[in-house]
Amino acid sequence: MANYFRKRVSPIKPxxxxxxxxxxxxxxxxxxxxxxxxxxxxxxxxxxxxxxxKSIKRARLVALLPYVNRET
Numbered sequence: 432m433a434n435y436f437r438k439r440v441s442p443i444k445p446x447x448x449x450x451x452x453x454x455x456x457x458x459x460x461x462x463x464x465x466x467x468x469x470x471x472x473x474x475x476x477x478x479x480x481x482x483x484x485k486s487i488k489r490a491r492l493v494a495l496l497p498y499v500n501r502e503t
Contacts, residue, residue: 441476449482451489457496461487465500 443449449456460468460483467487470480490496 440474441479442474443479445476445479449479449486451486451493452495453486454490454495457483457487457490461496463500465497 443456451457460473462468467484470477473480473483475483487496491498
């Protein structure tokens with residue numbers, strides 16, 4: 432079978448830290464309703480996805496990001 436699949440490139444470089452204070456970066460990985468996007472959509476590695484999830488939860492805890500975005 433030929434090699435039809437191209438290698439997935441992570442949008443964040445593997446060495447770059449994911450900081451909970453970087454709200455603009457975190458907003459890219461949260462839906463408009465406030466849910467964290469899954470790894471198959473973000474294209475991150477599993478370690479980066481874990482770090483991203485921790486950072487989003489920390490940012491929510493210190494009120495940098497909302498838990499739920501209720502726009503009516």
